[in-house]
Amino acid sequence: MTQEDLFKNLIAHAKEYGFIFPSSEIYDGLSAVYDYGQLGVELKNNIKRYWWDAMVRLHDNIVGIDSAIFMHPRIWEASGHVGAFNDPLIDNKDSKKRYRADVLLEEYITKIEEKIDKEVEKGRKKFGDAFDEQQFRATNPNVLRNVQKAEEVHSRMAVALNDNDLDALRQLIVDCEIACPVSGSRNWTEVRQFNLMFSTQMGSVSEDANVIYLRPETAQGIFVNFLNVQKTGRMKIPFGIAQIGKAFRNEIVARQFIFRMREFEQMEMQFFVRPGEEIKWYEYWKETRLRWHQSLGLGDAKYRFHNHEKLAHYANAAADIEFEFPFGFKELEGIHSRTDFDLGRHQQFTGKKMQYFDPETNESYVPYVVETSIGLDRTFLSVLSATYIEEKLDNGEERVVLRIPAVLAPIKLAILPLVKKDGLPEKAREIMDNLKFDFNCQYDEKDSIGKRYRRQDAIGTPYCITIDHQSLEDNCVTIRERDSMKQERVPIANLLTIVDDLVSWRKWLGKVTK
Numbered sequence: 001m002t003q004e005d006l007f008k009n010l011i012a013h014a015k016e017y018g019f020i021f022p023s024s025e026i027y028d029g030l031s032a033v034y035d036y037g038q039l040g041v042e043l044k045n046n047i048k049r050y051w052w053d054a055m056v057r058l059h060d061n062i063v064g065i066d067s068a069i070f071m072h073p074r075i076w077e078a079s080g081h082v083g084a085f086n087d088p089l090i091d092n093k094d095s096k097k098r099y100r101a102d103v104l105l106e107e108y109i110t111k112i113e114e115k116i117d118k119e120v121e122k123g124r125k126k127f128g129d130a131f132d133e134q135q136f137r138a139t140n141p142n143v144l145r146n147v148q149k150a151e152e153v154h155s156r157m158a159v160a161l162n163d164n165d166l167d168a169l170r171q172l173i174v175d176c177e178i179a180c181p182v183s184g185s186r187n188w189t190e191v192r193q194f195n196l197m198f199s200t201q202m203g204s205v206s207e208d209a210n211v212i213y214l215r216p217e218t219a220q221g222i223f224v225n226f227l228n229v230q231k232t233g234r235m236k237i238p239f240g241i242a243q244i245g246k247a248f249r250n251e252i253v254a255r256q257f258i259f260r261m262r263e264f265e266q267m268e269m270q271f272f273v274r275p276g277e278e279i280k281w282y283e284y285w286k287e288t289r290l291r292w293h294q295s296l297g298l299g300d301a302k303y304r305f306h307n308h309e310k311l312a313h314y315a316n317a318a319a320d321i322e323f324e325f326p327f328g329f330k331e332l333e334g335i336h337s338r339t340d341f342d343l344g345r346h347q348q349f350t351g352k353k354m355q356y357f358d359p360e361t362n363e364s365y366v367p368y369v370v371e372t373s374i375g376l377d378r379t380f381l382s383v384l385s386a387t388y389i390e391e392k393l394d395n396g397e398e399r400v401v402l403r404i405p406a407v408l409a410p411i412k413l414a415i416l417p418l419v420k421k422d423g424l425p426e427k428a429r430e431i432m433d434n435l436k437f438d439f440n441c442q443y444d445e446k447d448s449i450g451k452r453y454r455r456q457d458a459i460g461t462p463y464c465i466t467i468d469h470q471s472l473e474d475n476c477v478t479i480r481e482r483d484s485m486k487q488e489r490v491p492i493a494n495l496l497t498i499v500d501d502l503v504s505w506r507k508w509l510g511k512v513t514k
Contacts (some may be wrong), residue, residue, distance in 0.1 A: 007326040010388045011257055013400065017459050019043065019384070020258065032251060032261050039459055040380075042410035042440060044265075047379055048244055050407060051267045053505060054292055054512045055242050062240035062269065063233055067221025069246060070202065073212050075220050078349040079342065080313065081213075086193035087251075088161075088169055095183035101169045101191045105157045108176050110328045112150040119143050158309040166191040196249045198262075214248035219371060221245070222270045223342045226354060226367075230272075237356055237367055238281065240271040244376070256327055258377045265376040272367040274358070275340065281370045282317050282337040289333055289372050290321055295511035296405050298386040304329060314341035323382045332382060333374035340366040383408060387460065402460030403483055407508035411461045412439040413499060416452050418468040420445050428467045431477070431492060439499060457482055463499060 014020040018037035022029040036044055056064050076082050088101040120143070123136045137143050153176060160168035170191045179186050198214040215221070222241045229241050244267045251262050258264075273281045286305065294300050301324075308318040317337040322329040343354040343366045355364045387403040406412070415432045417424035425445055432443050442461065444452050449466060456464055464480040471477050471492070479498070480487045490498055501507065 003326040006388070006390070007257075007385070009390070010326070010385060013388065013458070014040070014384060033263055034258055034261065039410040043383070043404070043408060043460075044376065044380055046408040046410070047376060047383070048267065049505075050296075050508070051292075051374065051376075051379075052242070052244065053509055055240075055267075055269055058509065058513060059240065061235070061238065062242055062271075063229060063235070064242040064244075065222065065225055065229060066245065067218070067225060067243060069215055070212055071215055071220065071224070073210065074349060075224060075346070076197065076213050076216075078345040079220050080345070081197060081216055082195075086195050088166060088191050089194045090170065090173065090191045091189040092180035092183055092185060093187040093189060094185040095180050097180060097182050099180075101166075101173060102157065102161060104173055104178050105153060105169075105176070108178055109150050109153055112146050112153075113328070116143050116146050116150075119146070155309075161310045166193070194250075196251065198248050198250055216249050217247050217373075218243050218245045218266045218268050219270060219342070219373065222268065223346060223369075226272070226343060227352075230356065237358060238271060238273045238277075240269050242267075242269040244268075256325075258381050259325065259327075259330065261377060266373060267376050267379075268371065268373045270338075271370045271372070272356070273370060274361075275365055275368050278337045278339065278368040278370055279317060282335065285370055285372050286319055286321075286335050289335060289374075292512050293321060293323075293332070295508065296383070296408070298382065298405075302382075302386060303332075306331070312336070314338050323378075325382065326385050330378075331375075332378050333372065336371045336373070338369040338371050340368050342369060343367060399454055399457055401457040401482065404460035404462075405508070406462040406503040407505060409460045409462050409503070410440065411442045411456070411459060412463065412503050413441045414452070414456045414461050414464040415441055415443045416449060416464055416466045417445050418449060418466060422469060423472060424467050424469070427471060431465065431467065431495065435495065435499070438496060439503065453480065453485075463502065465495065 015022075015037075017039060019040035021035045021037050023033040023035045024030045052064065056062050073082075089098055090101045090104070091098050116137075119140060120133060120136060123140065124131045124133070137147075153172065156172050157169070159165070160172060167190075170188060173188060174186070177186060197216050199211055200214065202210050202212045222243055225241070229235060230239075245265065246263060247266050248263055251260055271281060271285065290303060290305070293303055303324075304322050306320045306322050306329075308315075308320070311318055315336050316339050319335050320331040321333040321335070323332040346352075347354040347366065353364075354366055356367050357364045383404060384402070387405075389401050389403060390398065391401055392398050404410075413435060415428050415435075417428040428443065428445070432441055435441055442456075444455070446452070453464060460482070462482045464482075466478040466480065466487075468478070475492045476489050477492055477495070478487050479490050479495075
């Protein structure tokens, strides 16, 4: 089965089991907008808590805020979004479809990288245990030729984007002979810039209404509250401000399920530092954030850094943490050294000093900022795509299982009476009532115990508690582990302690600090 087919199965699974629904589906949907279902919202909230606790609770110099979505329109002028928040777009004249020029080129590079990987796999099969992948990549002519080709395209694209050279972007698409995925033709228009912000009006009478914008990022809400938080919290540099919130971008190319949407959620932290110390903190947060991702146990090899060749106008260093989705390595989180651009611009536009008096150096300055910005929806997709398994068992049966990390799992425990009689449901409800204050539990008594296990595997429940006739005599139950399917008999009195040790936030967050 190809990765594309597996991804389609994952999307169908997410809908079937209540993780994600197409928005407004009974009205035929709304492009690139999705609703989170009853299990999806639980997983999403758990991801938020894992990020928030790791960022705010584990750092005594980081605090959180929740700023408004509607903000003064001048903020977006100061930040540069009104004049420069654009994507380079190109249209195919035959299909009438519009694409982001840089995305077309990135997908072209990905195809070259896939050719390289296929060549490596051929070598692995040919040479067996004697295969040296590093030497093969360094010497195989086909690999070297494709590596050079990918590097040339990437280099030309980076120069064109840096120089805002739209003609060069189009010429690169032509030179690469990139065809429209729909029409198959190479009949392209010129590349144009398109502003991504949604605008609306605020005011009771349309003639007097002011044009405002739905925020395209959450960072500016942090910057305009810098002084409020610093003074009321008596914060000393270095310190950070964290925020989780919705953002909106009028993406023309919105695709790959929830990877790129028009309404999405960000988890951001802006870390304020002394000028001259920003690169030290930039490196610190790169490693700290990578460690957070790796603590989830989705596989260290699925993450990599991508250092930006094209820097935003406000940055002096930038890198992405990329994740290997079913459609290739893509950005999951950005770490940026934003210098003093944001606070400096707001100071310039308002005439109000956005400065910090440093008692250690006895001077005032506009702090520099290191940003960590992670997409919540993309993190959700990374968890689903890494844990969705179609598995054939030793007995010949098949099961679909979501091996979601226990700390993030929407349902922590399934409480299952073996049969719906003989006092077993009553005993199961008693256990449920005792555990539901500490864990999100689900009670299920319908169908055979085997079918119920499969349902819980499919939604990622890490542990099932089965109550049988013997439980009424010895006050013990069977606890089943999702991934290994191993079962163990344990006393009911010890359940709270046993499960807490397996799924506790303390245990999992401890991995972040190691």
